[in-house]
Amino acid sequence: MELQRILASNTRSAMEQVFNLFGEDAMIVANNRVKGKTEIIVALDLVSEVKAALKKTPEVAIEAHDAAKFSDLIDAHIEGKARQNETETCHTDALNDLALGCDFEPLRDTMSAVKMPAVDPLVDVSLDRVSVALNGENYKEAADREYLKAREIVDLVKQELNTMRDEFKLSQHKDSWSGRLAVNEEMGPLVESFNETGMPLGMRESVIEVINQSDSVSDAIAQLTSAIGDEIEHINLLNNLQGVHIIAGNSGAGKTMMAGRLAKQMAQQYGEDTVALISFDDLRIGAWAQAQLIGTQAGVDTFRATSIEVLLQLMGELSSRKLILIDTSGLNIEQHINSLSEALPEAQKHLLLTADASEASAKRQFKGDGVRWDSVMLSHFDSEVHPWAIIYLLLQHSTPISVAAVAPNISDQAISINGLKLAEQALSSLPIR
Numbered sequence: 001m002e003l004q005r006i007l008a009s010n011t012r013s014a015m016e017q018v019f020n021l022f023g024e025d026a027m028i029v030a031n032n033r034v035k036g037k038t039e040i041i042v043a044l045d046l047v048s049e050v051k052a053a054l055k056k057t058p059e060v061a062i063e064a065h066d067a068a069k070f071s072d073l074i075d076a077h078i079e080g081k082a083r084q085n086e087t088e089t090c091h092t093d094a095l096n097d098l099a100l101g102c103d104f105e106p107l108r109d110t111m112s113a114v115k116m117p118a119v120d121p122l123v124d125v126s127l128d129r130v131s132v133a134l135n136g137e138n139y140k141e142a143a144d145r146e147y148l149k150a151r152e153i154v155d156l157v158k159q160e161l162n163t164m165r166d167e168f169k170l171s172q173h174k175d176s177w178s179g180r181l182a183v184n185e186e187m188g189p190l191v192e193s194f195n196e197t198g199m200p201l202g203m204r205e206s207v208i209e210v211i212n213q214s215d216s217v218s219d220a221i222a223q224l225t226s227a228i229g230d231e232i233e234h235i236n237l238l239n240n241l242q243g244v245h246i247i248a249g250n251s252g253a254g255k256t257m258m259a260g261r262l263a264k265q266m267a268q269q270y271g272e273d274t275v276a277l278i279s280f281d282d283l284r285i286g287a288w289a290q291a292q293l294i295g296t297q298a299g300v301d302t303f304r305a306t307s308i309e310v311l312l313q314l315m316g317e318l319s320s321r322k323l324i325l326i327d328t329s330g331l332n333i334e335q336h337i338n339s340l341s342e343a344l345p346e347a348q349k350h351l352l353l354t355a356d357a358s359e360a361s362a363k364r365q366f367k368g369d370g371v372r373w374d375s376v377m378l379s380h381f382d383s384e385v386h387p388w389a390i391i392y393l394l395l396q397h398s399t400p401i402s403v404a405a406v407a408p409n410i411s412d413q414a415i416s417i418n419g420l421k422l423a424e425q426a427l428s429s430l431p432i433r
Contacts, residue, residue: 003029004042004043004044005040005041006018006021006039006042007037007039009038011031011038014031018040026042026043027042028040028043029043187211187214187217189217190211190220190430190432191211192433193430193432194207197430198386199388200359200392202392211224217432221430224423225420225423225427226423229421229422230419231395232394232395232400232401232418232419232423233399233401233419234401234402234416234417234418235374235400237416238265241266241323243346244315244324244326244346244347244348245262245323245324245326245347245348246328246344246347246349246350247325247350247377248328248333248337249333249352249365250330251330251331253330253379254352254379254380254405255330256279256287256291256294256327257294257379257408257409257410258377258379258405259294260277260294260295260297260410261298261405261414262403262414263295263298263300263323264299264410265413266322266323267298267299267300270322272300273301273321274321274322275298275301275323276300276301276321276324276325277295277300277302277303277325277327278302278304278311278314278324278327279291279303279327280305280327280328280340281305281306281307282329284329291304291327294410297410303318308339308340308343333365334371338371341371348374349372349374350376350402351365351373351375351377351399352376352377353365353377353379354380355379355380355381355382355385355387355390356380356385357389358389359393361389362389362393363389373399374399374400375399376402377405378403378404378417379408381404381405381406381417383428386429387422387426388426391422391423394422401422402417403415403417
């Protein structure tokens, strides 16, 4: 096989020279612009080689003659070679490599020796494919595709293994929690009652350990009550509720009602003129009217501060008051607490949670970045609530619990609460069957 180079001023002139010199069946392997001219690389002697091959292969029903199409001759030669010797080795000649699907090392070496330029997109598609094959580019693309397929398969296998691992761990936790593997048959109903009342997953192992050390269901409940009560810290806030206290929490938790309830109780001890209630930056519709109403019911003065500047001015005017309770908005809790802490560093910050709050909701409010709560207050602390989520959070952190309220009205007084009362509330009225 031989390569010929044609140079012309444009592509049309170059193609005319190719047709005049080598005929219409000439194999063009490259078309490129070189120094303002058109360069065409032509491969020769392929036709004569195919004709010779056809003479040796009578089975092929295509006659080689001068007017035969080059593509037909190629196909005939490939078919004849395949029938002649299916086990023939690669690299005997170029057409044999094409027939057997071999690597194009001989041709690629020849092409690289003449530094053949890249294939021009204007070349015929079939010829372009041959050129790309000769350059070896199709092998790189195929290898890249195979590599991507392999990576996808590996990733899928890893995902399946991770899913199986997670399911296995979940199955283990489920079996342990149901009590089938961890406790005896007598304790099974107790464990099931914990499941029905919403005990968090993180408490299960500790609870199972306590149950396994108990002799009966009643003994297990008594030991759990004692263990929870001893671990949760508390402060007796009602004995000496003075100074500045900020109450924060989600909307609907009962912050304004808790502030009014505490204001009323302390006004009865200190006197109405010594207690003040401030609504800070609560722009909800009806929020200020509600604060005024609750302040009136509590019998204390109620004020409104829409900014830190206004609040600081109010604090200066109310400096003689023995107790100032600040009710905050349920929106942007962390931002409000941080700004209030900076303006009033002596103020105590209390987080109000509903006793029936979910684990996710309570954790989201409790774990604000940079916020250090002085205590946790509870609302809706009625007998039908099992505050497992609150207990779980308090066991994880050193924040103490302070007061709780049952009914959502100002006449219902806040009560001091500790870990023991919280545990008794959670363990009372369990649906043990």
